[in-house]
């Protein structure tokens with residue numbers, strides 16, 4: 169691959185759970201966004217009371233009939249808030265806290281006020297769970313009772329995937345960090361409370377090796393430099409580590425010595441991959457990859473099965489809690505061994521492969537070809553013979569299945585934050601599985617999709633929130649939908665009508 173002309177732009181932000189959009193929103197693109205002060209109108213300071221949190225963990229306060237988001241404020245708290253209006257949106261910033269919530273704590277992180285990645289760090293874990301439970305209730309409660317949220321066993325140090333951006337400090341020394349929300353200011357981070365400690369240790373070594381190996385951090389303003397981001401994934405159970413160096417171009421002089429030095433310091437490293445991203449988008453990873461060392465993937469274990477994970481494949485960032493999520497999802501499906509199962513948006517095949525032992529056959533559908541290759545390998549590795557995987561858009565594939573008259577008894581669906589599509593949902597209704605297990609990292613889009621499914625003859629029988637991302641505002645929920653039995657429903661109605669009529673007649677004629 170030729171060395172491309174370095175371009176301006178590109179962002180490194182921790183996007184919560186995945187590069188597949190589970191996470192906090194991307195910042196505005198450099199060069200396209202207006203300077204912070206432009207379009208900003210300062211308004212008089214007000215004393216406001218926070219009533220609830222929004223989906224980004226900001227406190228919402230009622231002010232002259234409109235809800236205003238105030239970062240860092242918790243429900244029940246009263247604060248003096250500086251108000252401003254930017255591009256039509258009202259924004260509040262806490263000037264002085266007048267009444268603190270009972271469960272407020274001093275954030276145990278030195279970067280808390282600048283990073284913004286952990287929106288709920290100022291709230292004790294017990295309070296975080298209560299808030300997330302309340303949000304699940306508010307969004308999904310109208311479909312049925314919401315079960316208590318499943319707490320995470322490790323509220324800190326659970327992220328087995330870490331990615332930090334490379335940059336320079338004021339003295340020109342290489343640093344790695346996280347971009348401040350909606351800005352291009354890099355907050356240097358040496359140790360993140362959420363990261364697996366090995367991931368932070370490896371990133372620190374990469375940072376140290378940058379100078380001796382003459383690896384220049386990429387500079388967005390000049391378009392010069394090489395290294396944009398460092399991504400490390402650690403297998404929670406296997407202890408294997410994968411290092412992905414995201415660079416602006418392919419040419420990496422001294423790569424052999426660099427990889428050797430890195431491995432000498434961290435024998436846990438099983439593979440090192442160079443990923444080239446020369447696009448002006450907010451995506452961290454580019455399309456081109458070159459394996460510098462090892463097989464190009466690592467393995468981890470979940471629920472007694474082993475899974476290979478490639479750099480661009482989705483894999484939940486909190487594996488210990490993922491075991492609880494998947495166990496709950498597979499149990500909800502109530503499989504008996506005779507079912508045809510579809511695992512839509514299947515990633516590396518985790519859910520489908522765990523379900524395969526209790527089903528007749530499994531079909532996994534996934535758009536990312538690397539993930540499908542992993543899924544096929546994972547089936548083989550775990551001796552699963554009744555599962556197959558296709559690389560396709562889930563909506564398009566399901567439409568074809570519906571047109572061909574193919575059936576499924578149970579459909580697991582686990583789309584990215586944007587949720588599913590009308591095509592997918594329409595085809596799903598036509599295929600009419602008895603059960604749909606919908607796993608979501610965005611209960612707002614899940615609410616929309618579940619609503620659509622309920623209008624096609626499904627009812628929600630279980631709702632289970634799971635805390636996959638402690639300290640952040642992100643919420644994962646599982647909804648079990650069952651097909652209503654229309655025939656039986658009508659018969660019951662007729663019987664009630666008869667009874668009512670008799671009672672009415674009696675009233676009239678006696």
Ligand SMILES: C[S@@+](CC[C@H](N)C(=O)[O-])C[C@H]1O[C@@H](n2cnc3c(N)ncnc32)[C@H](O)[C@@H]1O
Pocket residue numbers: 188190481482483484513514515516517518519533534535536539560561562563582583584585
């Ligand atoms: C939230 S992840 C879930 C993956 C998997 N179920 C798991 O638990 O690891 C969503 C997956 O959907 C895939 N995806 C996104 N849009 C898709 C589409 N239109 N068709 C098929 N797969 C899609 C992504 O590549 C990603 O692997």
